[in-house]
Amino acid sequence: MTGGLGSHQYMYQTPADLQVHSAQFMEFSEVDNHNDFYTIQDGTVHTQDQRGVFVMYDAALEDLKQLQDQLLLLTTLYIEKDRSFKFSKKEVNGTNLSDWAHVNVDRFALLLEIWTWEFSLLENKQQLVDSYYEAYQHTLDAEDRFALAQVITDIMFRRPRFDIGAKYFLEAYRDECQCLRLHLQLVRDILKTQLESQREFVQKVWRNGRKGGVYDFGLPLNIITKPLVSLNMSCPALKNIYLLEFHPSLGLAYLISRTLDHIFTEFQQICNTKTPRQSYIVEKKLLQLALKEWSAPRDLHHSYTANVQKDLFEEVLIDDPVIVREICMSALNSADEDKKHGRGKQIHILDTFSKMLELITLRYRIIEASLETALLSRAYTRFAKEMGFNPFHLYLRPVQFEFASHKSQGEQKPPMFITSLIEDDSCVDRYLPSSQLLAIHEVDDNQIGKFSFLTREGIIQLLNKCGAENMQVVLACQVSQKNALLSASQLASFCYMSSWSSLDMKEEVEKVKRELIMDYCQKLSRRFSTYSLRGQIIAYCNSLKQLLEDFPLINKTYFIVGQPQEKKTIIKEAPQADPRFVDVYAVYDFGD
Incomplete structure (x- = not known):
């Protein structure tokens, strides 16, 4: 080699002649498929490698161990809340140890019930994730793919909102599963309608066939009616599509979750929810209203x-x-x-x-x-x-x-x-x-x-x-x-x-x-x-006033809260701007 061993025309031991695009690299006959795939048997999802061997990821085992620890802590909490056993400090010496240890509680039945509800929760989450994931398969824009991936991740890590003051965990699981089912129904209805409208539009565009040349430039790709396939599992979450059928407009599906989250946050502030049970009631009402509006849209x-x-x-x-x-x-x-x-x-x-x-x-x-x-x-x-x-x-x-x-x-x-204008609206x-x-x-x-x-x-x-x-x-x-x-x-x-x-x-x-x-x-x-x-x-002042109600000491010490219809008074000694001290703020009620 001319110039010795150090005269290579490339960096990091990668010759320029061997650098190819990833799609072109996969077309080589020597390349084997190393992607895992998933199958469903008797309602259970199985992971298989490229040779068909059943495998389980280390991350899945770690998540299962963390979930087991969380459920054990949760069941322990509700066992301790057993109200059939009460005693005071003076009666500790004469208390039966079996009653103190809650021996009468059937721990196996409790664990069976919580794992059954956990399985139902994961099943509902899987169905919702599959619907968003099929929309993800059609998405071409990088920002839309990232937003959909974030929605899927949020659903995967979603947990029931347990009320520590409740008697049992059953209501939290039931409400969470019901919200997931309502969300799933809304997403499926919207995406199925979008798929049907896109197919009708493509058929209308290509009703006269291909003309070639500039006449086909800029039109959406025609759908080749080959055998139907399922993008995700053996059973599609939305609809079976053709092998070369793409609908990039489904990438906007992340806006469904973002809109619901925004409206739910606003309704929570309006209703001033205090407990998880109240939050679930608001969320279910919101999803039911969204389904009602979608199923019977108003012709504005x-x-x-x-x-x-x-x-x-x-x-x-x-x-x-x-x-x-x-x-x-x-x-x-x-x-x-x-x-x-x-x-x-x-x-x-x-x-x-x-x-x-x-x-x-x-x-x-x-x-x-x-x-x-x-x-x-x-x-x-x-x-x-x-x-x-x-x-x-x-x-x-x-x-x-x-x-x-x-x-x-x-x-x-x-x-x-x-x-x-209430008394006289003649003007x-x-x-x-x-x-x-x-x-x-x-x-x-x-x-x-x-x-x-x-x-x-x-x-x-x-x-x-x-x-x-x-x-x-x-x-x-x-x-x-x-x-x-x-x-x-x-x-x-x-x-x-x-x-x-x-x-x-x-x-x-x-x-x-x-x-x-x-x-x-x-x-x-x-x-x-x-x-x-x-x-x-006005909205910010009312929000600040509502927030101060949860902190009465700070409200009384650092804020002056006015009353409805109260005339604004001038403070004789206005507070000076000094970073070493906390200023006193005045909040007035604009409700009326």
Whole structure:
């Protein structure tokens, strides 16, 4: 070798010629499979190596030993809580040792029962893990795979929440198993529905077969109907799929667990649960409510007018990629001659497809914001009805630009308490529409608010003209309205209604209208952001007040807690900021 032994062209004793990709390495005929696999026999999971020999991992034996120690401690605790044997310190000398040792307790029956419930718990956890694991097999995104792996790990290490003050451990195991079964039913229903909708979408995309070339670029992979397989065990947790069938959208399954955990935490704070039994009751109610909402979903788009349902929510054309491609090609063919040749053709093709993608994205976001608006409207209406207010408190009579009177200076009305309208609500406009309108239709219904995704001509019109800019204004109005409803619902006991101000101009153009509406939406958002911030401050103060109730000594020593409807007083000697001392804080009750 030239240059001696130290002149290698590689590092760490790995020649560059021998470095190959892992997938290519597995294709070598000399490579043997060293992956373990799992089988189920009589309801028991067995682990086998590549030769079929039954094996057991060291980590499994260690976990079993730790579980055995925990269950022995738990049974010992409940044996000590045997209430049939009581004695005082004076009666210790005359106590029968057999009674003191709880000889009458059947320890074998107790261990059998706790191991039976432990087996039932592990079985429910296994079924839930299998459902998430099948979704994990379809996931391609690294972040989604990590999030799903975290959900699976949390389920594996989930334990019953035992109440030390309870008489027995039976209720904790029963509640935990019931929560796992409800969670499993919800996950299976959601993922099965997603699988069916994905299959229908793929079949709709490839209904005409492959055309080859650029026509197949960007479309989801077609499903090759070969024999069905099971990704996880011999029996699938969700559905049997084909060998080359992939649905990456199942990677978002981790959001189910994350959403349930977030809502459960909020409900725990609202209900102020103190014991594990109360926490289980809240969790079961939450899962039952989620199952009820999923099994019987509310058609929120029916809250809007028939024209909005046809022009915005209809999925005949815009959700079919084949038809969308045909519309884009039709728009390209109808272009001017100077855009059909040379560099102008490439720019026009790129601009057309970019506008179409932007229109599809804007439509989806408008639908999402409008459905959230309809849901918040129903919640606000129910809340107002419980407080004794009529539904027309939610609505304002829309005024179009062409019919509004000109004002040199807009009137700035201060916010008012909704409680001031209980006795006299004559100042409130009793406008109650039969169906809900989009936010853009409250300010403009002729130009910017006039759009349609129902027909090919309507979509081509959005492509040719300033359709994308108009749809951005529509989205801004809808998001502003949603944020206003969210702020009103957050404040709960307060209600602020804004007035739609307009200008009377004889010759309005779309550009001027877009600028006016965007300026209005920005000012409205800034106005309602102050109320949202106020609602957050109130929520933090109430949370801090609720937390201090568990620490009465700290509450009395370092905090000044006000009473409902109490006027704020000024402390004569305000505390000085000194890091060596603990400051005194004032907490006021905003409940009323």
